[in-house]
Amino acid sequence: MIEIRKPILVEKAVELVINHTFTGQSEIISIEACDGRRLAEPLIARNDVPSFNKSPYDGFALRSVDTLDASLDHPVQFEVIEHIGAGQVPKKKLEAGQATRIMTGAQIPDGADCVAMFEVCQSVETEEKPIIRLKRKMEKGQNIIELGSEVKEGEVLVEAGEKINPGVKALLATFGYDKVAVAKRPRVGIIATGTELLNVDEPLEPGKIRNSNAHMIASQVTRAGADYIYFGKLKDELETSYQTISEALKQVDVLITTGGVSVGDWDLLPDIYEKLGAEVLFNKLAMRPGSVTTVAVKENKLLFGLSGNPSACYVGFELFVHPIIQAALFNKRPFHKRVKAMMMDNFPKPNPFSRFVRSYISYEEDRLKVHLAGVDKSNVVTSLSSANALMILPGGTRGYKAGDMVNVLLLENDEGQAAFLPIVKE
Amino acid sequence: MIEIRKPILVEKAVELVINHTFTGQSEIISIEACDGRRLAEPLIARNDVPSFNKSPYDGFALRSVDTLDASLDHPVQFEVIEHIGAGQVPKKKLEAGQATRIMTGAQIPDGADCVAMFEVCQSVETEEKPIIRLKRKMEKGQNIIELGSEVKEGEVLVEAGEKINPGVKALLATFGYDKVAVAKRPRVGIIATGTELLNVDEPLEPGKIRNSNAHMIASQVTRAGADYIYFGKLKDELETSYQTISEALKQVDVLITTGGVSVGDWDLLPDIYEKLGAEVLFNKLAMRPGSVTTVAVKENKLLFGLSGNPSACYVGFELFVHPIIQAALFNKRPFHKRVKAMMMDNFPKPNPFSRFVRSYISYEEDRLKVHLAGVDKSNVVTSLSSANALMILPGGTRGYKAGDMVNVLLLENDEGQAAFLPIVKE
Numbered sequence: 001m002i003e004i005r006k007p008i009l010v011e012k013a014v015e016l017v018i019n020h021t022f023t024g025q026s027e028i029i030s031i032e033a034c035d036g037r038r039l040a041e042p043l044i045a046r047n048d049v050p051s052f053n054k055s056p057y058d059g060f061a062l063r064s065v066d067t068l069d070a071s072l073d074h075p076v077q078f079e080v081i082e083h084i085g086a087g088q089v090p091k092k093k094l095e096a097g098q099a100t101r102i103m104t105g106a107q108i109p110d111g112a113d114c115v116a117m118f119e120v121c122q123s124v125e126t127e128e129k130p131i132i133r134l135k136r137k138m139e140k141g142q143n144i145i146e147l148g149s150e151v152k153e154g155e156v157l158v159e160a161g162e163k164i165n166p167g168v169k170a171l172l173a174t175f176g177y178d179k180v181a182v183a184k185r186p187r188v189g190i191i192a193t194g195t196e197l198l199n200v201d202e203p204l205e206p207g208k209i210r211n212s213n214a215h216m217i218a219s220q221v222t223r224a225g226a227d228y229i230y231f232g233k234l235k236d237e238l239e240t241s242y243q244t245i246s247e248a249l250k251q252v253d254v255l256i257t258t259g260g261v262s263v264g265d266w267d268l269l270p271d272i273y274e275k276l277g278a279e280v281l282f283n284k285l286a287m288r289p290g291s292v293t294t295v296a297v298k299e300n301k302l303l304f305g306l307s308g309n310p311s312a313c314y315v316g317f318e319l320f321v322h323p324i325i326q327a328a329l330f331n332k333r334p335f336h337k338r339v340k341a342m343m344m345d346n347f348p349k350p351n352p353f354s355r356f357v358r359s360y361i362s363y364e365e366d367r368l369k370v371h372l373a374g375v376d377k378s379n380v381v382t383s384l385s386s387a388n389a390l391m392i393l394p395g396g397t398r399g400y401k402a403g404d405m406v407n408v409l410l411l412e413n414d415e416g417q418a419a420f421l422p423i424v425k426e
Numbered sequence: 427m428i429e430i431r432k433p434i435l436v437e438k439a440v441e442l443v444i445n446h447t448f449t450g451q452s453e454i455i456s457i458e459a460c461d462g463r464r465l466a467e468p469l470i471a472r473n474d475v476p477s478f479n480k481s482p483y484d485g486f487a488l489r490s491v492d493t494l495d496a497s498l499d500h501p502v503q504f505e506v507i508e509h510i511g512a513g514q515v516p517k518k519k520l521e522a523g524q525a526t527r528i529m530t531g532a533q534i535p536d537g538a539d540c541v542a543m544f545e546v547c548q549s550v551e552t553e554e555k556p557i558i559r560l561k562r563k564m565e566k567g568q569n570i571i572e573l574g575s576e577v578k579e580g581e582v583l584v585e586a587g588e589k590i591n592p593g594v595k596a597l598l599a600t601f602g603y604d605k606v607a608v609a610k611r612p613r614v615g616i617i618a619t620g621t622e623l624l625n626v627d628e629p630l631e632p633g634k635i636r637n638s639n640a641h642m643i644a645s646q647v648t649r650a651g652a653d654y655i656y657f658g659k660l661k662d663e664l665e666t667s668y669q670t671i672s673e674a675l676k677q678v679d680v681l682i683t684t685g686g687v688s689v690g691d692w693d694l695l696p697d698i699y700e701k702l703g704a705e706v707l708f709n710k711l712a713m714r715p716g717s718v719t720t721v722a723v724k725e726n727k728l729l730f731g732l733s734g735n736p737s738a739c740y741v742g743f744e745l746f747v748h749p750i751i752q753a754a755l756f757n758k759r760p761f762h763k764r765v766k767a768m769m770m771d772n773f774p775k776p777n778p779f780s781r782f783v784r785s786y787i788s789y790e791e792d793r794l795k796v797h798l799a800g801v802d803k804s805n806v807v808t809s810l811s812s813a814n815a816l817m818i819l820p821g822g823t824r825g826y827k828a829g830d831m832v833n834v835l836l837l838e839n840d841e842g843q844a845a846f847l848p849i850v851k852e
Contacts, residue, residue: 031626031641035648051630058690085662085692086734087622089633103690105622105734107633158811165838166649167784167799167810170642170736174635178627196513196531200457201604204477207515207533209600215457216596222461223592236511264484264529266511308512308531310596340792358593362841366766366831368792373593384593385584388840405792412591412840414814415788 005263005284007291010319010354014335014420016281017295017320020302022253024328025184031172034164037182038225038329043158043168046175048148053108056145060121060132061112062099067138075122075133082109099132108144115143161330163414183329185227188321189252190217191245192233193260193268194308199233213258213313216384217306220317221256223412224325236266242275249276249301254324256317259308262292269294269305278303286395288355290316314384315356318411326416333416336390336409341370343391343406348399354423355395358387359408370408388412394425431689431710433717436745436780440761440846442707443721443746446728448679450754451610457598460590463608464651464755469584469594472601474574479534482571486547486558487538488525493564501548501559508535525558534570541569587756589840609755611653614747615678616643617671618659619686619694620734625659639684639739642810643732646743647682649838650751662692668701675702675727680750682743685734688718695720695731704729712821714781716742740810741782744837752842759842762816762835767796769817769832774825780849781821784813785834796834814838820851 026040055061062078070076078099082092086105094100094111102108102115116134124131151157157175158168164182172180197211198204211233221228231248234241241260249255260269261283273280278298283305285291290312294305302324306316318336326334341361358373373387392407393400400406407423452466481487488504496502504525508518512531520526520537528534528541542560550557577583583601584594590608598606623637624630637659647654657674660667667686675681686695687709699706704724709731711717716738720731728750732742744762752760767787784799799813818833819826826832833849 032644035645047630050635052632058688083691085622085690086620087634087662101691103692104688105620105635162811164645165811165814166642166645166740167813169645170638170740170810173626173638173641176626176629176636178625194512194531196511199604200599200602203602204473206478208513209476209531210602212596212599215599216592218458219461219590219592219595236513262484262530264511265509265527266529314592314596337789339789342792363763363765363794366768366794368789368794384596385588385591387593388591414838 007284007286008282010285010287011420011422013282013285013295014319014323017302018323018327020297020300021324021327022300024186024330026181027184028179028181031169031178031180034169034172034180034182036225037164038331039158039160039162039164040181040183040330042156042160043171043175043177045151045153045155045157048153049151049174050145050147050149053147054145055102055104055106055108055115055143057115057117057143058103059115059117059143060099061094061102061108061115062138063094063096063112064114064138064140064142066096067134067136070134070137072135075135078132078134080130080132084109113140113144114138117143161332185225186253186325186328187251188221188226188228188325189231189248189255190214190221190228191231191248191255191257193236193241193257194233195235195266197233213308213310216310216314217256217258217317220314221325224322225329226325236260236268238268238271241268242272245272246276249298249303253328254302254304254321256304256306256321258306258313261294261305261307273303286353288351288353291353293320295320310384311358314358315390318390318409319356323420331416333418335417335420336411337413337415337417338421339368339408339410340405341368341408343400343402343404344369345372346399346401347372347393348401350397350399351395353395355393357391357393358384359389359391360386361389361408361410368408370406392423394423396425433710433712434708436711436713437846437848439708439711439721440745440749443728444749444753446723446726447750447753448726450612450756452607453610454605454607457595457604457606460595460598460606460608462651463590464757465584465586465588465590466607466609466756468582468586469597469601469603471577471579471581471583474579475577475600476571476573476575479573480571481528481530481532481534481541481569483541483543483569484529485541485543485569486525487520487528487534487541488564489520489522489538490540490564490566490568492522493560493562496560496563498561501561504558504560506556506558510535539566539570540564543569587758611651612679612751612754613677614647614652614654614751615657615674615681616640616647616654617657617674617681617683619662619667619683620659621661621692623659639734639736642736642740643682643684643743646740650748651755652751662686662694664694664697667694668698671698672702675724675729679754680728680730680747682730682732682747684732684739687720687731687733699729712779714777714779717779719746721746736810737784740784741816744816744835745782749846757842759844761843761846762837763839763841763843764847765794765834765836766831767794767834769826769828769830770795771798772825772827773798773819774827776823776825777821779821781819783817783819784810785815785817786812787815787834787836794834796832818849820849822851
């Protein structure tokens, strides 16, 4: 009475999908708009930093050679010939016995080779000209930040594929990148299927539910750094569904559908993949939830057939769609970061298949702890709201209990990981 | 020769600032635009979930009373009178010996009180009408998700102040929130000061640097969830600076300036605060970097005078401005999450003052490790690019070494913390 599908391992499924990575595009945008985007090219220093010899303190620039005889008992005296702040250019070259009053960040005048901080100088009131006295020897180069000592022109400062955070943005500004080459956001199509679905602004009707998966997936697409195009929801009718999916596929880089992938009487996606001539990479996974998650390829474009069940849909996105988007954004670590953590709840039910359980992370001292999201409310919908991680519980003959160490995928961490690690029981 | 300021402790400074929390506003936006925003009101279930008795499987809905005599040797037989999928409404009420073929998510027909999965039913081919046989007893309520069993109408599902992630968005959709009340993004004004500053698109000139702090702060403001208005950069001239700052203050909720807060000859902010009649909360901190960070209040609006030094500017924002923005976004945990981690680098130089060092987090098994950002490049600018944390090194007579346990503030973690914890040496 039901079609028999052969389940494959999650690791194998992830590999099949990532083999169909599509080539990301780049685009040039204004520095103002670049927050959170990923660099399409390495960030290279376009000039030395600093680009001139510079004072790190407020003080007096002078010639160290003039301080050779200075001591507590024998202060040496300097005539202050100029007064410059940051951004001002010194006009006078120092001669023997001369000093320039200089502020933090200002350019060291010619002739000077050190800066004596205010705190070590004594100002002398005279009628004619400002005089300072210094009771200690200075070394050549003391308190001078030399040209190019922080960054050399041509140095690679940030690799392509890295995310632009406030620090990277500061670097872009420092080196005059008013335009920035970033990875173009992939276009991800979203289609919800199911006769039972109402729009979010429609009143409830008997037998129907509001379409929450499309909104959830749109939010996951956004979090992953892509743009989404929502093509609406489809009733379970083959011909119109085929038409919509076929047209949508032309406009996007990848297409996500929710629902219709199981073996129910109105689950149409299998027929649609066939009608499209798409190659089905897999349609059954040895995992829970989301065992019916299906991925197909049509002319190098991936079609992700996620389950209509909200948890399965959520997990399917993070395992399979997220890394494909990251790869197209030039991220060299496209998979979610995997860490270990101690389980803080029991999960007693044994399962032959690996489970990916929505969870959240907490910290105790320097240790990571992981909690079932919504454990006190056992329902499928609300448990998603606190999730920031997926606990990996490998399949086996017994359940899990508080205190067990488990692997966890972090969903809101930018570090990422170069490979999807095998699911092995600890 | 220099003005003497009395340094205060960071904890005290944070307290002085957070006492001037301003009242956040809320606004109504479309569900499509709500990603990453914070809820202004609790998310309340507007209906029961499910809103009707529902099948969790593909199978046959029937009356458990009809299965009382069923056994392996004695199958009971049912006439299948209807066939319904998710979203379809059953039209027929079941009588004795009748069943309805039903799909996952579909509404249970009247009369039925359980669902037998396909796998346990045997289909019988007849000429007239579809028949199934069942060889086991069913219990009342078996395989039925009852109305309201997951969520009850009126339940608070997510508290005000929480961030809208994909899971929260799914809940909003489920309960028909096509419009969402979210915290309005505070308006943060940014002004860079310093005659040495060039715009990012200007070529370098002797003695000058490009204005990177304004871009960095704009990015930090965005990351914190606020909007920024950039009022440009100011030369170190009192009258024009006063005018610009005075006008800008009228247009924003808080105003950030960078530079000009120290005691250099062209550091004008102290004079400007005086001319504005602003109350200076503090102008000297027992911390590094950023000891000259100044915060003033004018008519209940906070003026943050951050240092012109990039690291000090960055740290000052995260310690003082970030929590004020979070509080205005109704976040009940407005401070950065603090965790412990093992230091992976040496920081040998002792310092009498507490240091906040730009760092990044890594994981080893379930343990947190913390690294100095840009330790291999000791310059101030590039070290910001990999930072996602601030290591807290309390002041003292000796330095720190790899293996020491230290406190760390996580900059890219949404969990937050209700209070700023005291800086004590471990």
